[in-house]
Amino acid sequence: MAETSPGPGTTGPDTIGPDTTGGVTRRATIRDVADRAGVSVATVSRVLAGNYPTSAAARAKVLRAVKDLDYVIDGRARALAGTGPKTIAVIVSSVDSAFYASVAQGVEQEAAARGRLCMVCSHGGDEARELALVQMMREQRSEFVVLVGGAVEDERYQARLNEYAHGLAAAGSRLVLCGRPAPSPDMPVLVVEYDNEAGAYAVVSHLLSAGHRDILYLGTMPGHTTVEPRIAGYRRALADHGLPPAAERIAGVGLGRVHGYAAMRQILADCDGRPEFTAVFAGDDQVAAGAMAAMREYGLRTPDDISVVGYNNDGLAQDLNPPLTTVNIPAYELGREAVRLALAEATPRPTTQSRHLLGTHTVLRESVRRLP
Numbered sequence: 001m002a003e004t005s006p007g008p009g010t011t012g013p014d015t016i017g018p019d020t021t022g023g024v025t026r027r028a029t030i031r032d033v034a035d036r037a038g039v040s041v042a043t044v045s046r047v048l049a050g051n052y053p054t055s056a057a058a059r060a061k062v063l064r065a066v067k068d069l070d071y072v073i074d075g076r077a078r079a080l081a082g083t084g085p086k087t088i089a090v091i092v093s094s095v096d097s098a099f100y101a102s103v104a105q106g107v108e109q110e111a112a113a114r115g116r117l118c119m120v121c122s123h124g125g126d127e128a129r130e131l132a133l134v135q136m137m138r139e140q141r142s143e144f145v146v147l148v149g150g151a152v153e154d155e156r157y158q159a160r161l162n163e164y165a166h167g168l169a170a171a172g173s174r175l176v177l178c179g180r181p182a183p184s185p186d187m188p189v190l191v192v193e194y195d196n197e198a199g200a201y202a203v204v205s206h207l208l209s210a211g212h213r214d215i216l217y218l219g220t221m222p223g224h225t226t227v228e229p230r231i232a233g234y235r236r237a238l239a240d241h242g243l244p245p246a247a248e249r250i251a252g253v254g255l256g257r258v259h260g261y262a263a264m265r266q267i268l269a270d271c272d273g274r275p276e277f278t279a280v281f282a283g284d285d286q287v288a289a290g291a292m293a294a295m296r297e298y299g300l301r302t303p304d305d306i307s308v309v310g311y312n313n314d315g316l317a318q319d320l321n322p323p324l325t326t327v328n329i330p331a332y333e334l335g336r337e338a339v340r341l342a343l344a345e346a347t348p349r350p351t352t353q354s355r356h357l358l359g360t361h362t363v364l365r366e367s368v369r370r371l372p
Contacts, residue, residue, distance in 0.1 A: 027178035028069035036065035042308060047050055087117045088339065089137040089145045091130060095122050099313040099331050103148050106335020114343060116143065126159055134164045134175070144342045145189075146335075150226030151180070158183040165189050169351050176336045179331075180225045181371040184355055191355040192338045196226065198235025199360035200204065203309045204281055206362055207326070208241045211371030212279040212307060216249040218263055218291055219283025227255070230311060234281055257284050260290030273298040278306060278371065283325055285310035285317045286366075292320065303369035313363050323365035330358050337346070 027333040030048075034041045039058055046052035047062040052061075055346040065071070088111045100122075108118040109218030118131055119142070121130040130151070137145045144167060151157065161183060165175040169188045176190045207215055219232045232249065238247055261281060268275065282288035288310035292302050302308050302322060310317060313328035 015188055028071045030071070032069055033065045033071050036069060037061040038354035044057045053065065056314045057127060057240065066103075071212075079163040086115075086143040087119055088342075089119045089121065089133075089140070089142040090122065090138070090148065090335075091121050091133050091145065092148045093123060094121065095131060099312055099317075099329065100148055101333040103338075106332040107146055107178075107339055108335075110336040110339035111329075114339065116192075116339075127151060131157070131160050131164065134161070134168075138164065138168050138171060138173065140202050141171070142173060144168070144176055146176045146178050146338050146342075147180075148178045148335075149180060150224050152221065152223045153183050153225060162187050163322050174342055176338050176342050176343070178334055179329075182355070185353060187305075188351045189353055190338070190342055192334055192358070193354065193355070194329050194334060194360050195356045196229035196360070197233040197236070198232040199329070199362075200281070200310065200348045201237045202233075202360070202362045203311070203325070204234050204237035205241070206279065206364070207307060207309060207368060208237060210279075210307070210368055213243065213247065215247075215252060215279045215308045216267075216275075216277040217280055217281050218252040218282070219251055219255050219287040221255065221283075226322060230283060235316055242248065242326060250279055252283075252287070255289040255352065257286040257293075260287030261294050262290070264291040264294035268294060273300065273341040275306070279368070280306060280308045281304055282308060282310045288324055288326070289320060291318060296362050303367050307368040317363070320367070325365045326363050327360050328363050329360055335360060 028039055031043050032126060034044045037044065037058075039061060043054060043058055044062050046054050047059050048066075086312055089106065090104050090107045091102055094100055095104070104120050108120070111118040119137070119140075120135045121137075123133055130147070134145055134147065153161075161175075165187050168175050174190055175188075176192060177194050179191060179194060180191075180193050182189050201267070204215065215234075215238070217231060219227065220231065235245075239245075251267060252259060264280075274320075280288070280291055288308050292308055295302065295306060300306055306322065310324050310326040315328045317324040317326045337356065337358065339355075
């Protein structure tokens with residue numbers, strides 16, 4: 001029997017568009033859409049771009065052909081042409097941190113509300129990877145790049161970040177530093193941060209007002225843009241309450257539960273479980289959780305034996321035993337504000353630095369005991 005060609009509307013061994021018969025499919029092109037709709041390629045392009053006037057009839061034909069052929073618009077080409085949805089990039093250290101997740105959610109929701117796509121990337125604490133991602137997002141022509149959280153900024157790091165900030169600005173984009181200060185005042189970035197030092201000052205002042213004079217700060221990271229302001233706030237609170245520099249007690253290296261547990265366990269081992277301090281200011285809530293676990297192993301109770309405060313107001317803070325007094329960071333609002341402010345900036349993008357500061361506040365719970 002002679003072979004026959006498939007008729008109109010049927011699928012053969014080499015078809016265009018969706019095929020449910022197991023045949024080989026060929027990705028539809030814009031010319032295929034034009035042929036199916038009976039219009040020119042230029043008309044299809046105008047309809048898909050959505051920024052040129054076309055007749056209702058032509059638009060209906062094109063959209064029907066797009067659906068029939070399962071035509072997929074090339075987003076990269078549209079982005080290069082400036083006709084596709086604009087992209088906002090968010091670069092975080094990790095996606096499983098409550099702080100980073102909240103900031104990213106704020107960025108994504110505000111971006112979606114304003115018709116933008118949001119791309120979230122993580123670098124795992126690798127500064128080289130972080131800087132490489134900034135460069136990649138520049139190559140992807142992101143409308144702006146939101147870099148979240150702190151870092152240890154040596155001269156080489158600052159120089160490369162400055163280079164990328166100027167490169168983004170020259171390309172009509174913008175680098176947004178979210179939750180961290182700018183390394184230098186002449187870097188062309190938008191800074192959206194929270195009052196980190198003031199939060200530390202307030203929570204340490206709360207301990208001091210409760211009668212504590214021997215307060216340990218736990219969780220250092222020399223040169224880190226998040227940790228250093230917290231230590232500065234701790235020191236300023238002690239000084240403002242009349243305590244000499246010798247009253248400072250700073251220990252532990254690194255943030256997170258593992259570091260908090262290890263540092264506190266070592267401290268208690270060195271003093272046979274009888275510490276001289278009466279309170280702990282943990283660098284973040286995870287450090288506080290680890291420190292409290294180590295204290296329990298030595299039979300020390302919070303707050304009866306040692307009061308503890310944290311920073312961040314993570315979800316776990318209210319679930320600890322006892323619930324943790326801590327500093328609330330407006331993480332979600334930081335993300336939303338970064339998008340609002342970046343989009344509100346004049347066009348073309350400014351080449352100077354602008355800075356916006358959000359407040360923090362102390363959340364009082366049950367982990368602090370008032371001394372006689």
